Amino acid sequence: MAMKLLVSRTARRGHRSITSALHAAAVSRRAAVVRIEPGHYQETLTIRGEVELVAAGDPGSVVVSAPQGTVVAAFGAVRLSGVVLIGSDGDTVFCDGGTLTIEHSEIRSHSGVSVYAAAGASVVLRDSVITRGRAVFAGAVGLVERCRFIDAADNALAVIEGADVVIRDNWVGNSRIHGIRVSGARARITGCELTGTGDSSISADGRADVAVEDCRITAVHATGISFTEQSRGSVRDTRVVDAEHGIAVLNGANPLVQRCVFDECRQSGINVHSQGLGRFEDCAVGRAGSIAVFSTTGGAPEVHGCRVSGGNVGVAVVNGRGSFSKIEIRDLTTAALRVLESATAKFTDITVTNCPSGLESAGDGDTRAELTGVAFRDFSQAAVTVLGQSRVTLRNTTAERGTIGFGVGESAHLLMRDCDVTDVELVGTVVFGEARLTATNLTVTRSRGFGLQGQDSTYLDVTDSEFIDSTLAGISLDGSCGGVLARCSVTGSEGAAVVDNGRVRRVDFRSSLPITEQVAKPASEAPATIVQNFYGPVFNAAVEGVQLAWNNENVVQHGVKPPDE
DSSP states (O other): OEEEEEEEOOOOTTTTHHHHHHHHHHHHHHEEEEEEEEEEOOEEEEEEEEEEEESSSSSTTTEEEEESSSSSEEEEEEEESSEEEEEEEEEEEEEEEEEEESSEEEEEEESEEEEEEEEEEEEESOOOOEEEEEEEEEEEEEEESSSSSSSSSSSSSETTOOEEEEEESEEEESSSSSEEEESSEEEESSSSSESSSSSOOOEEEEOOOOEEEEEEEEOSSSSEEEEEETTTTEEEEEEESSEEEEEEEETEEEEEEESEEEEEEOSSSEEETOOOOOOSSEEEEOOOSSEEEEETTOOOEEEEEEEEEESSEEEEESSSEEEEEEEEEEEEEEEEEEEESSSSEEEEEEESSSSSEEEEEEETOOOOEEEEOOOEOOOSEEEEETTOOOOEEESSSSEEEEEEEEEEEOOOOEEEEEEEEEEEEEEEEEEEEOOOEEEEEEEEEEEEEEEEEETTTTTEEEESOEEEESSEEEEEOTTTOEEESSSOOOOOOSEEEEEEEEEEEEEEEEEEEEEEEEOOOOHHHHSOEEOOSSSOOOOOOSSSSOEEOOSSSSSOOOOOOOOOO
């Protein structure tokens, strides 16, 4: 049976100091329970053996402080309950072996570490408050549950040097750096709330193994959750609101992220860069300030079954890679998909609704995108725009209700198979500059302008395709555009079958509508309309005689009178 000791400044048989009671326990070599009456005790405590220190009054009625150095050094099986520990410098509580449990207590640290658990120790923090300081598990094992970490001057909780800690149901607020940092260690973080951190609320680095589940992160000055330096782990059922980036993955890190929400992030919801990896499943990104899902500088995420709504750009791959499947994107202010600057991306079973632009691709010859089973609906500009020297492949892709279906220009190459365009204002597919179009089984229905338009020095290779009910013409060929139309048909009740420039061969071509020749316009006629758009053409009139300016910051049109102010 444990011996019972009382610390009291008034009781006749009590010890006047905690140190005196601990000495008596050490001499007896027995387990001891030390009850401490309310008061402020200025002492440095060294606790060995099996000892329990308990406040005799309400929690917080016993205050222990030291003018300098460590307040409590534990070397045994130690339990502290209901006490307030105040440190000035150094480690307020230090455990260098054995077990330590701190419950219903408060630890205040003006500087240094509130609780330090060294290698070989096992430390439990439960139902306690840590103010201004931090808890460090360096090679130790531990449990931190139902605690509050307030205004840490550094990381509120650090798990380092091979430590293994379970962290659950805690609140962390206003840490100057990270809320929870796991470096070269293992942590399981569940049911925690973190807010106002200066850097990543939860940070995994140094090949850490971290599992995050059912957490809420708000009002972060930087990133909600970051995985770096080949760290692994998972994030599940977690919500990040109002961060610079919802989650960032870089330097070979590779987490599994499932059923998470990243809302109102000021830059990006999901950010994978610098050779970061990761698989993201069934997540939602809403109202991202810049880009909802961003892969850049060698990033290579897999994104499956996610939802993107509101915000600026949906998915952007810039000098990176990515695989994206079963994603719903809607109600953006700019583009749903972007593939730029030597990026490679695969998009499968994507639905895009009510975004001005669908896919925008631009870059050198290493810029490539493949789309399979993608549907673009209700777009005000173009469903697909391919520029530069980039190469885009579309399979079973549809564009419904917009301005321009598919556009390829400059020196780019667009390949299409089994694609459909329906109900567009200007043109189903437009090819300009020195671009190349290869299309098989392309169907354009109800274009108010042209079904297919080729102009400038482009090359068309179109087979087994249909152009139905185009208002002006099924096919318009202008400039030195060349190529072949094989086994194609134009049907409808108005307009021409082909407005021909005499440079495109027609093989087994079928139409009951007339074929007319393109007529060159004299220079004296009214100047053409100029349209400027960085990624895709937007026309406000018929496309005949239109001049296009691509990727220009400034365009000067001589002889055009500006509109009246």
